[in-house]
Amino acid sequence: MIRYALHCEAEHQFEAWFGSSADYDDQSARGLIECPVCGTSRVGKQIMAPAVAGTRRSDDPQAMARMQAMMMTAAREVRAHVEANFDHVGDAFAREARAIHEGSSEKRDIYGQATPTEVRALKEDGIPCAALPAVPPDPESLN
Structure with a gap:
């Protein structure tokens, strides 16, 4: 990493x-x-100084694996929260986000699919949107 x-x-x-x-x-x-x-x-x-590893061995060689597991858990939790609490609008996401922003549709949290062009247009017009984290693999199925 x-x-x-x-x-x-x-x-x-x-x-x-x-x-x-x-x-x-x-x-x-x-x-x-x-x-x-x-x-x-x-x-x-940005310009930044490199992080140079020393010659001392880490006390915890599994730190990277734990960090990766923590990040995958967080991604799963974020995605599960959105899927449980937001309205899924499918491929109408860009159209619905714009309607909510303009006040012609009920204000609510939504998620769905949008093309890169649609996302770029929403952002250029000041309409907030962000990508959901990808579904991480199940830790039980990793080797």
């Missing part, structure tokens, strides 16, 4: 974890990294 200090075009600063620098490059190229404050995908790395 690698942690990057990031910033968006509006100079909001935040951090994100990636499996590798190649994962960051791939996600950045596909516009998948978003500012948690304004939602723009125009995000870049």
Whole structure:
């Protein structure tokens, strides 16, 4: 895992974890990294000092596995909360989010599917939306 200090075009600063620098490059190229404050995908790395590992061995060689398990549990919990408490609107997400924002539809929390173009248009118009975490694999089925 690698942690990057990031910033968006509006100079909001935040951090994100990636499996590798190649994962960051791939996600950045596909516009998948978003500012948690304004939602723009125009995000870049900040200058930061590298974290150099010392020669001392870790007291806990399983720390990375525990961290990954914790992140997968959090992703499952977030997704379960949304699915249990928000209205699923399917592929009408962009249309319904816009209607709620404009006041022509009942104000409520929703989730569904939208194309990258629809998401970009919502964000450009100041309509908040965010991607749900992917469904992590069941820890019992991992090897």
